[in-house]
Amino acid sequence: MSVVADSPSRSPPPKRVRAESPAAAPAAVDAAAPAAASTAAAPSSSKPAQNKGKNFQQGKGKRKRNRHILPDPYSSGDVLYRDVVDFLGKEYVDEIIAKGDSSEWDAPADLELMSVIELTAGVMTVSGESLSMYEKDGKKWAIVVPFAHPGDKIRAKVFKHDRLCSMADMVEIVEYCDDLRGGEGDRRVNPEAGCKYFGECGGCQLQSVPYAKQLLHKARTVDLAYQRFSGLQGGKVPGILPTIGSPKQWGYRTKITPHFDAPPKWAQRPDQNEEDANDVREWSCRIGFDRKGKPGVLDIEECPIATPVLNAKLIDERQRIKETIWSFKRGATVLLRDSLPAPEPIPTAESPYDPASSTEVAHVAITNHKELVYERVGSFLFSFAAGSFFQNNNSILIPLTEYVKEAIFPPGSTAKRPTHLVDTYCGSGLFGITLSTEFERVAGVEITADSITAAKKNAAMNGLQDKTTWLCGKAEQIFGGLPEQGFAGDHSCVVIDPPRKGCDTPFLEQLLAFKPLTAVYVSCNVHTQARDIGWFITESEKRGEGKWRYELESLRGFDLFPQTAHVESVGVLRLVELN
Template sequence: MASLDPPQMNAAATTTTTVTNGKRVFSQSRRANKKQKSKRERNMKEGSSDEVLLLDIRALIKSRQENQKEAEGDASSPSLPEPGSEIDVEVLDLSSTGDGLAVHPGSPPNHVYVVPFVAPGDVARVRVFRHLPADNYSVADYLSIVTPSPLRDDSRIRCPYFASCSGCQFQMLDYPEQLRHKRRIVEKAFRNFSQLPPEIVPAIGDTIGSPLQYGYRTKLTPHFDGPPGAGGRRGAKADKTRPAFTSVPNVGFNQKGRRLVLDIEDCPIGTDAVRLGMKRERNRMQTEFANYKTGATILLRETTKRYSKDGEEPPPTETETPDHAVRVETDQYVDIKTCVTDNKATTSEHIDSYLFTNPAGSFFQNNNSILSPFTAYIRQHILPPPSPSSSSSPKEIKHLIDAYSGSGLFTITLSGLFHSSTGIDIAADSIAYARKNAALNRIPDSECSFMAADAPQLFRHVTTHPDETVVVIDPPRKGCDASFLRQLLRFGPRRVVYVSCNVHTQARDVGVLVRGEVGRDEGGFGEEEQKGEENGNENQDGENAKRKSTRYAIESIRGFDFFPQTGHVEGVAVLNRVDEP
């Protein structure tokens, strides 16, 4: 959840800072003699927040130039305020990163200030932190609101740490406005990253909201830094020579823009069980802090024990429910929810009538409240709409391939629609849990199977006919690599449903599928991943082998709000293979 200000790129000189009592202390370093690529520059093709922010800034500057016919401005007249200066800025827009984009009348006309915790129309008091003149923007710290925007209502804010903690950006916004902004994020992602003509990208659907806007996160990971001289939180090994804590450290999340942990007592976006776990872990630290020689991250993960009211095992009564548990009762069930802190412990999660188990420290969607409408949407769109009956009607889709299947979320919840459903993942541990989850949900192996496969050969053992197959892909934030996309295009399934937690890399990959070819310079792709790729799929039949190329058309694109109050949005894109003579 923590985020840091964008690193400097292409600036003539650098600005260094230290943090003292929670405030940034500014000093100018000597002019750099040798230009080196920053991490930001190396990752600019991966849909990083730095790349996304810079594209939004350029779009705003271009719009101001076109609409107001402003000159580009001279960086020396007027000059930029000194780092550490306090100025008032007018917020014009929200970027896809969740930060506001603002202007200052005393700065060059096409210079933008990046400010957190603001809404379009706000006039905000900020403290200038860092200038990036080559990119026409500066990073600033939010201080206060001088004149609130009509979109802003601070009475909506439920967290006393908002505007300090780096976790949330939008608590002051009405929820429908948050959803509208997230639709715009998806629109901009496909405009900026797909490299497709706008006329072949369908209108983006309205973002589907979360049933819960607070109390939804089933996993939180607060942390604390080690004592001075202990080498930080990560990567340091404890030994007898390291200093111990002399007092309880701050336990919480990073302050916005700083590597400084805020002492956070409660987080209102966590579920009730997770918030109880956070309170319990903070109490534990009161007595055990001296045992730590380094910092650590604390896992807080909800797990649910479900009792059917018609089942053989009676549910506990309200008085029998432990103090550390949360009891949730519906017409059919009684759920007892507790918080797990052991990474290796097994947690249970229910989605409608399905049960999923996972190691507590592994990945699984962190908003259970939206998983029912989310999986229902995928179920409604996994098959193509009925076509008019004719002699040339396409074959029935009978098979599902779930790439990046993890512990089987889609393979299992969609299995009832197909003759066969196959989940494929490179992680053997995830495949083991997927098989266990299929058995827990009483799905026979003949209908739902799983296999572990190396990334360059994910489709090697797929034996289904492409015309009868739909593929679901749900990759990590970096998106799909070149090897996978080449395998997918070579196999050529009739339909693809692409789910992503990063709509920018999703747009990039969808563009590849629509064009039908993978360039060597596509962002996020490594040449080493092509090794062994030629063996990726050797079972295509004669009809498919004759197809000169495979490309796709986009049927629909829509966002899902898995993380209310933040700038994150999940994307679902549905694609159909284009069959040409």
């Protein structure tokens, strides 16, 4: 474990552009960044966050205002706060907050910023950090430290106080607790395995945890999300099923986006004499990922969770950028995407893809956002622009799509069989196309025109053009257009796979009005999923007036991102007629 000495700066990272052309490229959107959910108790809408930026004035008559900013609901900050409350004890926290003197923001007096303290890590947060107890004069306070496991004895440097907790950097693990250790990525056990940047890179959080325990951690995350955010009482949330592991636990990631900063003004250019300018310093170009708890980019030569072809391409890209770095005025992001080589000829509606003809071929790495990527999922071929959305772990896509299929048609069920599938937030058609064999008709809806173009092309490449309809528009407006296409709730099933911010209220309202036989909600943010499913079940009880309602039949995580704390959650909703 490396020693972390500097205090992190809290300033926002500089803007980045794509690395294709150094000049005048547009600012790239970080696809991995969580979208802030916007309301506290209901699915997201266009309303502003209720408590964002709320000010609390400390001390009457004082001119200095102390801004205490609460995290957006369902954000990682909100989830951490819930972890802290559970750790300190809800009764204790309620008591402190009930005083109304904002003392939940006041760290214990002797806990000074930049001080190094000794702790015993208590529990692991949802996002994989440790929480340790700091108690002084009856005041309980949590210390958040990354990379420590429950039971580890550590030294940590406090750099920020927050509500009921302080953030600290890991300085040293003095004594390891073996309970959660011994994973393949634990370099104490396997010095050659895992990632040499673990402990410094902000990308992975759970590498040193054995894989089976990573899966348990993710099942707990799903469980906690429903306890905290669904508003559903005990019996309405089924027991969380074991997390389905990823067939590949390393070398699985088919897309990575390392980034780099432009040379700062003070940096000494290679062609510059030191006498030319005062105050120039040496600067080196770092291409990689954000550092954990420290500002700036961590220089990354390889990423062991990325596929081998991406790691090979990373060497070339790093070389290319280092050679041209002085032409960049702003930082930039590099896209690296794993692809099959373009098939020859490209399958078409007239001559569709034949899975029997496919052979094992060497993959290629694509760096141009507009170039087409090809991926196989089971007996289907997909293509999409490299810069657009597609799931990043191909190795788990057959288990995931097969699971959704079985959830819709449970073996031995006597329930009415849906004949039509509506794939909402369909992207380039992953669920609609892989599940199409079970349905008479499939409709997909998606906000991004390019993805709909890709979905149509994918349907044609797989010979599915006649049984599929792909509609570009907001999912919030789409159910109205479905009857014209022959879709009605009483013979349909809906797959819902929204971005991290979850569904909007208008979407869920339409889903309730459509009243499908089954809905399967797949989500990369279990916290907004819990909120949406909680709302949906509760509303269905009101609207069903004792005649019908939706039940949450099953819940389980899929590990699309081994070694990280992320979990994909699949919730199955079934319409139940009550008389």
